[in-house]
Amino acid sequence: xxxxxxxxxxxxxxxxxxxxxxxxxxxxxxxxxxxxxxxxxxxxxxxxxxxxxxxxxxxxxxxxxxxxxxxxxxxxxxxxxxxxxxxxxxxxxxxxxxxxxxxxxxxxxxxxxxxxxxxxxxxxxxxxxxxxxxxxxxxxxxxxxxxxxxxxxxxxxxxxxxxxxxxxxxxxxxxxxxxxxxxxxxxxxxxxxxxxxxxxxxxxxxxxxxxxxxxxxxxxxxxxxxxxxxxxxxxxxxxxxxxxxxxxxxxxxxxxxxxxxxxxxxxxxxxxxxxxxxxxxxxxxxxxxxxxxxxxxxxxxxxxxxxxxxxxxxxxxxxxxxxxxxxxxxxxxxxxxxxxxxxxxxxxxxxxxxxxxxxxxxxxxxxxxxxxxxxxxxxxxxxxxxxxxxxxxxxxxxxxxxxxxxxxxxxxxxxxxxxxxxxxxxxxxxxxxxxxxxxxxxxxxxxxxxxxxxxxxxxxxxxxxxxxxxxxxxxxxxxxxxxxxxxxxxxxxxxx
Numbered sequence: 001x002x003x004x005x006x007x008x009x010x011x012x013x014x015x016x017x018x019x020x021x022x023x024x025x026x027x028x029x030x031x032x033x034x035x036x037x038x039x040x041x042x043x044x045x046x047x048x049x050x051x052x053x054x055x056x057x058x059x060x061x062x063x064x065x066x067x068x069x070x071x072x073x074x075x076x077x078x079x080x081x082x083x084x085x086x087x088x089x090x091x092x093x094x095x096x097x098x099x100x101x102x103x104x105x106x107x108x109x110x111x112x113x114x115x116x117x118x119x120x121x122x123x124x125x126x127x128x129x130x131x132x133x134x135x136x137x138x139x140x141x142x143x144x145x146x147x148x149x150x151x152x153x154x155x156x157x158x159x160x161x162x163x164x165x166x167x168x169x170x171x172x173x174x175x176x177x178x179x180x181x182x183x184x185x186x187x188x189x190x191x192x193x194x195x196x197x198x199x200x201x202x203x204x205x206x207x208x209x210x211x212x213x214x215x216x217x218x219x220x221x222x223x224x225x226x227x228x229x230x231x232x233x234x235x236x237x238x239x240x241x242x243x244x245x246x247x248x249x250x251x252x253x254x255x256x257x258x259x260x261x262x263x264x265x266x267x268x269x270x271x272x273x274x275x276x277x278x279x280x281x282x283x284x285x286x287x288x289x290x291x292x293x294x295x296x297x298x299x300x301x302x303x304x305x306x307x308x309x310x311x312x313x314x315x316x317x318x319x320x321x322x323x324x325x326x327x328x329x330x331x332x333x334x335x336x337x338x339x340x341x342x343x344x345x346x347x348x349x350x351x352x353x354x355x356x357x358x359x360x361x362x363x364x365x366x367x368x369x370x371x372x373x374x375x376x377x378x379x380x381x382x383x384x385x386x387x388x389x390x391x392x393x394x395x396x397x398x399x400x401x402x403x404x405x406x407x408x409x410x411x412x413x414x415x416x417x418x419x420x421x422x423x424x425x426x427x428x429x430x431x432x433x434x435x436x437x438x439x440x441x442x443x444x445x446x447x448x449x450x451x452x453x454x455x456x457x458x459x460x461x462x463x464x465x466x467x468x469x470x471x472x473x474x475x476x477x478x479x480x481x482x483x484x485x486x487x488x489x490x491x492x493x494x495x496x
Contacts, residue, residue, distance in 0.1 A: 001146045005039040008032065009140060016140070018131050018319045022112060022121035025066035029155030030073045031146065033122060037077035037108065039142035040124045040131075044106060046138065049127045052082040056103065058171060060088035060096035061110035062201040062260045064226050066120045070110045072161055074122065078108075080147070089167035092202035092261035094365040095175035097125050101361070102174065104128070111201075111260035117226035123260075129362050132319045176205060179367060180212045182356045188374060189214030194245050194254040196238070197222040198229055202261025202366065209367060210255070220245055220254070229256065231263040232342045232398070234273050246271030253374060253384045257366040263343045264366035266373050268385035274373075277396060278388060280339025281305065283372030286379075287351050291333035293324035296445040297398070297459055297472045298341050304392040314338075315446040316461070321346060322362055341398075345369045396474045397481040401493050404469040409462025412469075412492070413448050432458055435487050456480075458488050 009016045012032045014023035021028070021036050041057065044050040057078040061067040071087070078085040086105075088096050093109045100107025107125040115121075124131050124139075131139070152158045193215045197203035203222065211217045221241060229238065242254050246269065256265040267273045277298035284292050284307075291310040292302060295317070303311050312328060314320040321338040325348035328336045336348040344364030351358045361368075377387040416424050421442075428450050429439045436452040443449035447461030447470075457474035469492060473485040 001148060003031075003035050003144050003146055005035065005142045005144065006140045008035055017136055018133050018317070020109075020121055020123035020131070022115070023119060025064075025070075025118055025120045028066070028070060028120055028122075029151075030069070030157045031151040031155035033070050033073035034077040034151075035144050035146065036122060037074045038081060038144040039139055040108075041078060041081055041083065041106065042142045042144065043135065043139045044126060046142075050083075050106065054082065054084050056086050056105045057083045058086045058088055058096055058099050058103075058105055058107040059110070060091045060093070060108075060171060062112070063090060063199045064112060064117050064120055064259070066117075067110050068164070070120055070122065072164055073157075074108055074110060075165060076161055085165060086170075087165040087167050088171040089169070090201050091172040092175060092205060092257075092366070093123065094262050094361060094363055094367070095171045095202075095205070097130075097363040098175055098178065098361055099171035100125050100127065101129060109260060113260050114228050114230040114258045114263070116228045125363070130318060130322055132322060172205060175367075176208055176212070178359070178361075179209050179371060182353055182358045183213055183371065183375070185212070185214060187213040187371075188378075191215045191252045191374065191378075192218075192250065193374075194218050194220050194249060194251045196220050196241070196245075196254055196256035196265065198227040198256065199223050199225065200229070200257045200259060200261050202257050205261070206255065206257065206367070206370070209371075213371075218249060218251075226259070229258050229265070230342075231258050231265050231276055234265070239273065242267045242273060243271035255370045258342075261366050262364035263340075264345075264369040265343070266370055266384070268388065269383050270385060272385070274384070274388055275299070275341070275396060276343025277302075277339065277341045278391065279343055279369050279373055280345055281307075281391060282376055282387060283345055283369045284308065284337050284339065286372040286376040287335060287337055287347070287368075289335045289337045291325075291328040291336045293321050293328060293336075293338035293346075295321065295340060296443060296449055297396075297461070298339070299394050299396050300457070300474060301392045301394040304394065313443075313445055316340075318344065318346065318364060322348075325362060339369075340364070341396075343369060345372075393476050394474060395476070395478040395481040396472060397478075397485040398470065398472045399485050399489055400463075400471065401469045401489055403467055404462070404492075405467050406462065409469050412460065413462065416442070416448055417444065431491070432488065435484060435491070456484060458484065460488075460492075 013027040254267040293312040338346040438453040441451040449459040459472040475481040
């Protein structure tokens with residue numbers, strides 16, 4: 001049986017793009033996962049990255065209940081195409097990606113990141129790094145041959161598959177050593193740190209690295225049930241837990257990560273979680289960045305702080321950040337970094353630390369942000385709260401309207417995009433002027449970002465693959481950013 005990847009994308013209910021495949025676990029049948037893996041590997045063959053003949057393919061996963069099953073389908077697909085799968089087991093996404101980069105092999109991570117556990121996903125990395133927007137058409141254009149009888153009518157393996165290949169600890173161990181081999185063994189000595197473990201696949205890795213650098217570490221909140229911790233939309237219970245733990249244990253900071261452990265969470269000594277676009281700025285400062293790439297939705301404190309010779313704004317999504325990093329390096333920048341609002345940090349340059357070097361890792365990584373914030377605070381003799389206070393007072397908020405038709409979102413942006421700048425400014429001001437005053441600039445890098453004379457920002461972004469409208473706001477206080485966000489969404493939710 002021959003399956004078209006493009007047809008499968010339309011019929012399976014499992015979206016497939018630069019972020020990989022994602023969908024309900026029940027829709028991610030063995031056949032769907034198998035076919036998408038074959039399509040990805042065949043695409044790498046078509047562009048000359050792979051030649052089969054026993055080449056390795058790294059596969060890892062998170063702690064979701066469906067992950068083991070999906071990993072089995074991925075491993076089997078690679079083996080059936082003639083590759084030698086490496087079962088990296090349950091280990092962080094950046095560990096799997098690093099293993100692939102170092103050995104110049106594909107790296108596949110089975111994870112739904114922070115989404116609920118009734119869903120899952122597969123993230124694909126080429127031999128040279130993440131799949132980019134320019135790869136999408138090539139992958140979608142693949143057709144894969146499925147052996148007759150391999151799957152039943154429901155898309156599940158028709159016969160029990162061989163037990164998974166033995167787990168190799170190499171990827172996880174190399175990720176730990178990436179940091180222990182660069183920073184001194186006493187780099188964090190004297191710090192009292194909590195690690196909120198929940199169901200993050202990197203929960204033990206975090207403890208090992210922090211303790212290995214001299215910190216006193218207390219594991220917290222370990223769970224056998226998957227908890228969908230979203231670093232961009234922290235749950236109220238996690239806000240309360242951090243404050244409680246900080247009061248009980250007098251931590252210098254509490255740290256954590258999302259499900260696949262590529263996005264960090266860092267609290268100050270009071271148990272207040274820092275936003276990802278704040279920790280990204282602080283980590284970039286620690287690394288001495290001379291070029292910073294970040295999506296247009298992130299906090300403008302990165303420009304206002306004056307710490308970086310170049311700040312490059314991108315569309316939202318790591319593929320766009322990666323392209324910007326590549327362009328910055330090609331233009332001659334030497335310490336090229338990027339970060340997203342979710343806290344994920346990308347390092348496109350080798351960074352020297354004395355006689356040791358932290359190698360580039362141009363994919364989302366949580367550990368470098370945690371270490372960067374803690375080590376910068378130590379270097380400057382500040383608490384984490386004191387360090388965050390050195391940034392300009394800029395605060396961001398975000399929320400969304402669900403069930404906002406895609407056509408309505410497109411019409412909204414078109415209303416403010418006539419090609420006549422003065423009219424567009426006036427049109428935006430007629431809608432939002434009562435909330436924030438006079439409009440002075442419009443940015444259409446991704447959606448519509450409106451800057452007002454009082455330096456407040458309202459950024460509208462219709463979803464490209466769901467009936468939703470996202471709104472980001474920025475103001476001089478956290479309360480005002482939230483107030484502005486709620487008011488803007490309330491206004492937009494009114495029937496037209």
